[in-house]
Amino acid sequence: MVLNMKYPIGAKKSTKKYNNYGNRGMGLEGDLEITNNYYLQTDQAIIHKKPTPITIAKVDYPSRLEAVIKEGYFRTPSTTDYNGIYKGKYLDFEAKETTHKTSFPLSNIHNHQINHLKAIFHHGGIGFIIVRFTTLNQTYLLTVEKLIKFLKNNNRKSIPLDYFKENGYIIKDKYNPRVDYLEVIDNIYFNGGNNEKNKT
């Protein structure tokens, strides 16, 4: 049972409608949703985005069957947004967009998300980040191994675009699946160690 959203007729000045699905199909998050649905429908992988963590403070019950959250707060996620299973392997990643043209600010990813990815790697899972440079219209996949390498050797607060070009993998734009990151994962982890790199 999915409850319908109810939009207010007269919204307060400081109140904004929150479009959960307004961006579906637009932006990296929407593209990934379509892509993950495609993987699911074609039975290639089971990968889902975790719901946004929310602390609920007040709930109204206008009827016995309906519950309306009247006060809630966004929490900082303790893990990455996406995880699932692909070819029997545990897979885990975070996806971010940036309007920057020459580097990706690390402030976009929480420290505990990076630590989570490191732990996933040490437990034998596949971990990575997907970063889209929206202005350049380029989307990169960077494995947690290469992310760790960067953090070890740098005190910089952003990862240069060049680092993505040299150590990451570009994810080509497609019609379907829109952001075919599993093609990259195949090349890195499932082609008998033949780390063929998708060059720009």
Place this chain on the structure above:
Amino acid sequence: MVLNMKYPIGAKKSTKKYNNYGNRGMGLEGDLEITNNYYLQTDQAIIHKKPTPITIAKVDYPSRLEAVIKEGYFRTPSTTDYNGIYKGKYLDFEAKETTHKTSFPLSNIHNHQINHLKAIFHHGGIGFIIVRFTTLNQTYLLTVEKLIKFLKNNNRKSIPLDYFKENGYIIKDKYNPRVDYLEVIDNIYFNGGNNEKNKT
């Protein structure tokens, strides 16, 4: 940054405070939270509960840094509540309590959650349900294999307690970890096929 919960001084009649953490340490969900934290701290496994999926309809911004959800609705989850990685394997489960004494009503688990668990199994992951009979103070783990077997051979709307006793595994009460379900998983999947069963 975790925003503090703000409780209303004068709550409306139909409004209830929602204790996100009120049950921490109590009930199966609280026990599993403590257990999963223990696994995480001891670096045995990385298993998290997914946040409750919520459709947000209205958000207030009383200040630039604060966002308050003013209208939201609970969504039906499309997957199980728990997943993660253990010994390199993808692990996925749903946990439920029942006050029933002789059977577990299948209405407690959504159909798409069962289908999700089946798909996980077919993709090579470890899937199961944890069911606590609160009145009996007994907690069982039933693998998705045995769940599928039951659903194939039965049209019943509940799984009898006896089926859990014969096909499931009891999870012993402990101090720490409180609900040591990985001990059961070890016995089933990681002891070289030695499916030693923890009998009551």
